[in-house]
Amino acid sequence: MSIDNSTVKKVALLARIEIQKNDEAALIDELNNIIGWVDELKKVNTEDIEPMLSVFNETMNMRKDNPQSNYTNELILKNSPENNAGFFVVPKVVE
Amino acid sequence: MTDFSSLTITSAINGLKNKEFTSQELVQFFIEKIKQNKHLNCFITHTFEQAIDMAKIADKRISAKNHRMLEGIPIGMKDLFCTNGIKTTAGSKILENFIPFYESTVSKNLWDSGAIMLGKTNMDEFAMGSANTTSFFGNVINPLKSFSNQKKDLVPGGSSGGSASAVSSGLCLGATGSDTGGSIRQPASFCGLVGLKPTYGRCSRFGMIAFASSLDQAGPIAQTVEDAALMLQCMTSFDEKDSTSSRNEIPNYLDYKNYRLKGKKIGIPKEYLIEGLNNEIKEVWDNCINWFKSEGAEIVDISLPHTESALPTYYIIAPAEASANLARYDGIRYGFRQKEKDLKDLYQKTRGLGFGKEVKRRLMIGTYVLSAGYYDAYYLKALKVRKLISKDFEEAFKICDLILTPTTPNVAFPIGEKQTDPIEMYLNDVLTVPASLAGLPAISVSSGFNKEKLPIGLQVIGKPFDEISILGAGNAIEKLRGF
Numbered sequence: 001m002s003i004d005n006s007t008v009k010k011v012a013l014l015a016r017i018e019i020q021k022n023d024e025a026a027l028i029d030e031l032n033n034i035i036g037w038v039d040e041l042k043k044v045n046t047e048d049i050e051p052m053l054s055v056f057n058e059t060m061n062m063r064k065d066n067p068q069s070n071y072t073n074e075l076i077l078k079n080s081p082e083n084n085a086g087f088f089v090v091p092k093v094v095e
Numbered sequence: 096m097t098d099f100s101s102l103t104i105t106s107a108i109n110g111l112k113n114k115e116f117t118s119q120e121l122v123q124f125f126i127e128k129i130k131q132n133k134h135l136n137c138f139i140t141h142t143f144e145q146a147i148d149m150a151k152i153a154d155k156r157i158s159a160k161n162h163r164m165l166e167g168i169p170i171g172m173k174d175l176f177c178t179n180g181i182k183t184t185a186g187s188k189i190l191e192n193f194i195p196f197y198e199s200t201v202s203k204n205l206w207d208s209g210a211i212m213l214g215k216t217n218m219d220e221f222a223m224g225s226a227n228t229t230s231f232f233g234n235v236i237n238p239l240k241s242f243s244n245q246k247k248d249l250v251p252g253g254s255s256g257g258s259a260s261a262v263s264s265g266l267c268l269g270a271t272g273s274d275t276g277g278s279i280r281q282p283a284s285f286c287g288l289v290g291l292k293p294t295y296g297r298c299s300r301f302g303m304i305a306f307a308s309s310l311d312q313a314g315p316i317a318q319t320v321e322d323a324a325l326m327l328q329c330m331t332s333f334d335e336k337d338s339t340s341s342r343n344e345i346p347n348y349l350d351y352k353n354y355r356l357k358g359k360k361i362g363i364p365k366e367y368l369i370e371g372l373n374n375e376i377k378e379v380w381d382n383c384i385n386w387f388k389s390e391g392a393e394i395v396d397i398s399l400p401h402t403e404s405a406l407p408t409y410y411i412i413a414p415a416e417a418s419a420n421l422a423r424y425d426g427i428r429y430g431f432r433q434k435e436k437d438l439k440d441l442y443q444k445t446r447g448l449g450f451g452k453e454v455k456r457r458l459m460i461g462t463y464v465l466s467a468g469y470y471d472a473y474y475l476k477a478l479k480v481r482k483l484i485s486k487d488f489e490e491a492f493k494i495c496d497l498i499l500t501p502t503t504p505n506v507a508f509p510i511g512e513k514q515t516d517p518i519e520m521y522l523n524d525v526l527t528v529p530a531s532l533a534g535l536p537a538i539s540v541s542s543g544f545n546k547e548k549l550p551i552g553l554q555v556i557g558k559p560f561d562e563i564s565i566l567g568a569g570n571a572i573e574k575l576r577g578f
Contacts, residue, residue, distance in 0.1 A: 003463070015418060015462040016425075016439075017455055018447030027456070030517055034460055037518055038407040038473065044480050051478030052485060054309050055295050055534030056339040063335045075196045079429035088427050091438045 003031045099124045104168055104268045104322040111157055111167050118153040118167030118211065122146045125169045125213055129266045135236045137261035138214040139174045140182050149211040156209065164329055166209030171261045171270035174215035175222060176202045176313070177302040181212075185304045186220040186230035186254075189424045189431045189449030199302025200334045201271060201313045208329035213267050217257030220451045221421065222278055222306045225523035227256025228510065229453040237286060237507050238264035241547040249507040249549075252282030252523075258316045259286040269317040269326050273303060275310045276409050277502075277527025280539035283316050284502035284552025287541045289323045289569060290316045294560045295534030296341035299334035307416035308339075310409075310531050320540065320569040324348040327562065343560050354567025357391030361568075362495030366402035367526055369504060376501045379543035379551045383499060386575035387568075395495045399487040404480050405529040410521060411464050411477035412532070417454075418461030424449060456517060485533040492558050497568055500526055502539040502552035530556045540569040542576050 003011075008028055012019045019027060073086050082089040099121060102110065110116055126143050146169060153167035177183045177195035184190045198206075206212070219229040227235040227250060237251040237260055251260040255272030259282035262270050272279035274292035283290025291314045298313040305311060315326035328348045334340040363384065368377070384394055426432035426445030433444035450458065464473035491498065503523060513519045530537040536559070539552040553572065557565040 007463075008459070011459055011463045011466065013443075014466060015458050016422075016442040016446055017450070017458060018443040019455075020447070023452075027459070030456060031459060031463070033516070033518060034410065034456075035463070038411055038464075038477075041404055041407050041411070041476055041480055042472075044401070044404050044476075044483065046476060046479035046483065049479040049482050051475055052482035053478060054339065055485065055532075056309075056341075058296070058341060058343075060338050061335055061340060061342075062338075071196060076428075078196065079193055081426060081430075081432035081434075090427055091436055091441055093438050 003028060003035060096124060096127070100265050102268060103318050104165070104325055105319065107168055107268055112162070118150040118157065119147065121167065122150040122169050122211060122213070125267055129213060132264055132266055135238060135260050135264055136217055136233050137235055137257045137264070137266055138171070139184055139186070139217050139232045139257070140215040142181055142212050142214050146211050146213050153209055153211060163207070163209035164325065165205065167211065168209065168269070169211045169213050169267050170205065171214060171216040171258050171267040172202055172212050173255055173258050173271045173273060174218055175273050175304045176271060177304065178202055178212070178215065181215065183215065183304070184232070185222070186218045186232060187450065187454070188231040191231065191431060193429055195302070197302060200299035200332065200336060201303060201330050204332055205271070205329050210329065216261055216270055219254035219256065220454050221304070221417070222254035222273055222275055223417070223453050223457055224253040225277070225281060225520055226250035226513065227253040228514065229451055231451060234510055235260050236510070239287060239507065239549060241549060243547060247509045250285065250510050252285035252507065254278040255282050255316060259283055259288055259290070262286070262288055262316055262318060269315060269322055271313060271330070272316045273311060273313050274531065275306050275413060276531050277524040279314045279316060280502050280527050280537060280552070280554060281523060283539045284541070284550065285507040287550030288316055288318060289320055289538065289540050290314065291323045291327060291538045291562070291565070292531070292536065293327065293331065293562055294341070294536045296339050297331050297560070297562070299332060299337040299340050301334055301336035305420040307413040308420060309416060310413060320351070320566055320573055323538070324351055324566050346563060348562060348566060351563045351566035351570055354564060354570070356387055356568065356571050359392045359497065360395045360495040361387050361392045362395050362397035362491050362498040364397050364399045364402065364491070364498060364500060366399050367500040369525060371504050372501065373505050375545040376504070376551050380501050380553060383542055383553050383572060387499070387571065390571055397491045397495055397498070399491055399529065401480065401483045401487050402529055405484055405532055406521060406525050408477045408480045408484065409528045409532060410460070411473050412481060414457040414461030415465050415474050416461070418458050418465060421454070421458060481532050484529055488533045488535060497564055498556040500554045500556065502526060502554040506545055506549040506551060526554065535559060536562045536565055538565040538569045540572045542572050
């Protein structure tokens with residue numbers, strides 16, 4: 001399955017990345033090369049093999065769910081491009 | 096000013112303890128060196144004022160005989176580790192002005208051991224690269240040159256290229272790196288250094304900007320095995336802030352000094368003799384096999400049959416995880432924002448302009464392999480092959496104690512090469528990626544030179560949590576390599 005123009009548009013939308021018009025053709029080529037290359041894996045016999053999500057084989061660490069207040073509202077907002085009255089500001093999303 | 100160029104971490108610790116010099120003198124020396132070598136572009140941010148303040152505290156503690164393990168030792172911190180109140184960019188425009196209000200566990204552990212930060216080192220954007228040519232802050236230059244062409248600038252390797260170049264050019268005594276598919280070992284090899292990627296889970300990932308969470312591991316880049324062991328000791332800890340932080344007991348890594356190769360079985364995987372492996376690297380590999388034999392080690396031919404599949408597997412899993420991890424850069428809570436009237440436009444333009452080419456390429460691949468209709472064919476398939484790769488190592492370690500391989504198929508190459516075809520760049524990591532997928536500890540130690548006097552690194556891969564043995568084998572290489 002090769003990646004065409006419409007696939008790139010669809011994936012870019014899913015990834016929320018705007019692709020510049022003049023980068024599109026080169027990107028399609030690169031993605032097709034990479035996907036063509038990883039397609040080699042189809043030759044590997046993986047019948048009855050369990051997928052390996054992590055190499056970590058200890059019990060996952062769960063910390064106690066105690067309320068903590070390490071960071072102030074002011075600190076958390078400090079890096080935001082726009083904030084107002086203690087909130088992050090985004091463009092209007094409801095009419 | 097005294098010339099401290101020949102110091103290692105170990106000799107600096109002794110010099111400080113014996114009052115031959117102070118930490119403030121050391122720090123001053125390295126600040127000057129950094130200023131003189133700006134063209135190498137090793138640092139994104141300098142933290143000279145903090146370094147001087149930290150050195151004053153270190154000198155007081157040394158005087159009071161209250162020194163910690165790395166008291167007064169100036170190091171570089173890869174700009175992937177969040178540092179409280181100090182800009183942390185991951186080499187990206189999207190985090191150009193990001194100032195964390197918390198400290199990564201690895202950097203905190205180092206400061207708590209008395210280490211001093213000279214600055215944040217340059218890196219491939221979000222650690223995606225093998226030549227340090229994807230950083231928003233420009234290419235890093237390897238201080239080493241080809242003997243016959245002193246004019247051409249070479250890559251330091253990546254992604255921890257700033258750290259490796261800084262240590263190699265003597266701008267700091269050691270530096271931190273992070274390794275997802277080879278980002279510590281490959282630059283260490285290109286710059287003639289020691290780089291160690293610990294077992295997955297050994298170093299906390301808290302505060303380390305995420306690339307591929309099931310693979311990311313922090314580790315040291317240093318001049319010697321002993322320096323790497325000291326840094327590793329200070330970097331590792333159990334951390335409840337990281338859900339995959341290991342509770343395994345942390346040994347005294349300096350115990351590697353008691354490690355002997357005599358009677359040990361060293362596995363040589365035939366699949367690592369890949370097409371395209373540089374002949375001079377092959378020669379050094381053969382030499383090392385003989386050194387190990389002379390120490391009484393037994394050489395065992397082993398097979399890791401799925402080696403060939405490791406790189407394509409990695410280039411499905413790592414981008415897939417990255418596409419999820421990097422979803423957080425939305426222009427809302429922190430980082431760069433391209434102002435737009437519509438929220439979707441804001442996301443798309445922020446990410447389109449904020450990420451560099453290689454990062455966008457990988458996010459597209461990652462999103463594609465996870466998308467409806469392709470998930471089973473690519474992502475799930477890769478997870479199954481990962482299991483096979485991991486099993487290969489399990490089988491191999493039934494008949495050997497350590498695995499010896501080259502670190503890279505080639506030596507450092509000129510800046511600008513391997514830029515047209517992404518896959519050509521990816522092939523740099525073909526020998527480091529398998530151990531990453533299996534979560535195993537691996538070290539790269541400089542073991543020889545090619546005719547152009549460029550360093551050649553060999554890799555020793557160990558069993559899970561057996562960092563001592565790979566340090567021990569690395570130490571043997573240092574003793575036997577003859578330089």
